[in-house]
Amino acid sequence: MTRRKKMVERVKKLMNKPEKIRDIGIVAHIDHGKTTLTDSLLAGAGIISQELAGTQLFMDYYELEQQRGITINAANVSMVHEFEGEEYLINLIDTPGHIDFGGDVTRAMRAVDGAIVVVDAVEGVMPQTETVLRQALRENVKPVLFINKVDRLINELKVDKKEMQLRLSKIIDDVNELIKGMSKEKYEQGWKVDASDGSVAFGSALYKWAISVPSMKQSGIGFNEVYDYCQKDDVKSLAEKCPLHQILLDMVIPHLPNPLEAQKDRISVIWYGDRKSIVGEAMEKCDPNGPIALMVTDIMMDPHAGEVATGRLFSGVLRRGQELRVSGMPATSRVQQVGIFIGPDRLEVEEAPAGNIVAITGIKDVIVGSTISSIEMTPFESIKYVSEPVVTVAVEAEHTKDLPKLIEVLRQLSKEDPTLKVEIDEETGEHLISGMGELHLEIVAYRIEHDHKIPITTSPPIVVYRETVQGRAGPVEGKSPNRHNRFYITVEPLPKEVIQLIKSGAVSMRVKELERRQLLMDAGMDKEEAKNLAGIYGSNVLLDMTKGIQYLRETMELILEGFEDVMRNGPLAKEPCQGIKVKLVDVKLHEDAVHRGPAQVIPAIRHAIHASILMANPAILEPILDVYIHVPADQMGSASREIQGRRGQILDVHSEGDLVIIRGKAPVAELFGFAGDIRSATEGRALWSTEYAGFEVLPSNLQVDIIRQIRQRKGLKLEMPKPSDYVDL
């Protein structure tokens, strides 16, 4: 305990010296050993005992995380490291690797300046390695590489010394290939990872040893020695001679930027405000004397302190009692506590200056992605999530008396986890929660029952579908119920390039008009259309192609409302629409405002778009996952059958030593229960992971059945909807 206290004092001292701070994250493909690495780092820093590290899974402090051996929430910790005679403060965020929790990774990347990318020496670069690396680069977060489980090469694959070196350099090349592909500019600016300059380390997180080129020079332990120690199974001496935390943090300090350097470069990527403004300049300088500017990356409920918002402080000094505002909210609220993290414990501090990862309580109406500031400022660009929710379950309180509490808990959970979507089905009154996968929702259900003590029943998981058009239709006339207003609509598929621009967030209504127009034109959109963009919803657009229509401006808001409503609930089965270009080509409005209120305009627009979609060869899209299976060669057949039997496709098979790596894809709908089935099919010897691969058109022979199924579930008429249900033809 005293050792711990001392540590706290050192942390507090270093918090005020930004040049001595490194805000970093650890990212990896699932099971490549992130959390084990974090534990070993903490053990090295004296926060948990050396013996427990590796098995304690300290960062997985959520009980369920430890049970399942996976990390669900990004957790935070601060520690002190000595490098070349100077003390440094490392603020570390651990991130989950399972695809179901992708949102947490993206959020954590916003708060850090550098990342340790962990790659398993045997498996090599995996799909999620690519995903997390992409997330890091997009947020301007600099990577260093740690190749983990090197001992497995020696002891399990029994490669010789030469082969080991070859394999390791291949991994380095693969990672560099990815970095180069994602950002050639940064690659050339020195973001390339290089064993010779010390930005790559090799080792074993579990056995707590590591080496790097600089460490070899100091300790005299190189690959030859490592090979011998491993063969002798004497990893203990190895860990004593080249302790993991020492080598890794020695890599982090010179190769990853401190907040002063990082913020100069990163602010322009993560913030779109005026960089010459007071807050803009303060953030670029990481100025403690500037106004408060905090980006919230995580919200947690503390039973005592209430909502705890964690985030990166880019400027100013946080103190208790400050009056701060939350972007988009009218009122200010008062900071009750300021804290930092030591593992699962939040430690209250008097003040926390710019450059740190901090926790505060007392701020009302804050959500993940909020900007908290002391003066009015442009909010940080909202955090972009890479994947979309693909699975839904209906939750019901077992006892009706718990219903109000359940509603409150669901609201809270969706605030803590923005990748979780909570909706109420207005017709059935059911609460629907949508998430990134079966596992994600299982965890949510577990939290409701276990943490919040509300017994619930959940429906079997339901796939989230999308609706789209494959052809064009229109102009279709939509009349208002009072017949006094008419809207003429055409629809057609939105080109893939444009959908990509919208999904990536490059084009949104918040982007300046000229810039947006140029981007759309570069993606192949007609100039006239790019100029007339009136609204974006999901990955659908509304274009106003009319000219000089009186009263249209004041009616536009209602038109957009109608458009958004259809994009949320398509005509086939009330599933969200995707990739539809809706054009308003003509409008006739009643000249009296009282005749063109919302109850007239919204239904007219809705009917016209509904009917146009139904006439434009509509289709249901289903979510697809890429599936990667590592399996011993003799089990390959059973493993591939598990994919093929699920309307899946095998895309690639190659062998790696005695392992076969199968790459395939399959629809989410068919993957329910995959975990259990593949385990029994391969006698538990398959390692597998999945990756979100977007939506694809459902095979045409299944379209009608699925539409009917969804309609039945939602209590809609079973007949297939027809255009004439909506408009006079």
Place this chain on the structure above:
Amino acid sequence: MKLAALVSGGKDSTFAMYKALQAGHEVIDLITIKSQNPNSYMYHTPNIHLTELFSKASGIPLLVEESSGEKERELEDLERALHKVDVGGVVVGVIESEYQASRVERICKSLGLDVYAPLWHQDSEVLLREMVQVLDIRITHVAAFGFDKSWLGRKMDEKTIEDLKTLKGRYGIHISGEGGEYESVVLDAPFFAKKIELVKTKKIWCEDYGTLEILEAMLRNK
């Protein structure tokens, strides 16, 4: 003053006429414009044939003018009708529609007639509450998001007003139906000697609008 009342048989024109009578005016003619266009901006069209019973019930003669229903030409039809009556002014039930008010006013002005519009810019909710006290009003047509078939034929009372207010809050309708959200027919008024009874009706419902078609109606002693 001697007035002609522009009536459709609905609540607003009937209530305006009632207000005129209460104020001591004499209503000597009823004028109805029968439009060919079911979607006319100017005139109320569902069940316009009921104005004949309205005339008999109130004992005031009715002048029916046929109209093509073409936009703007419709006004000439009104002008023609007003030429046929000998009055000092016209009573109308307009509440908020600038479109209707400004056009009626223009024609009357050119003919040297006063326009008597007792409901003009009055609070809709107050008006409705007054109306349901003295008139037997039935809803015959609805045309706005939020209404359904159950509204057709419904008698207007305090509960109806509350329901309309809910729809106003939810979908932004005008509670008096000034935006064409609903139309009504009056079956009884204080100045009726007999009341109207609906004998046979039929509900017609399309996606988001519908009409109560009155196939047969008759007068009955009060």
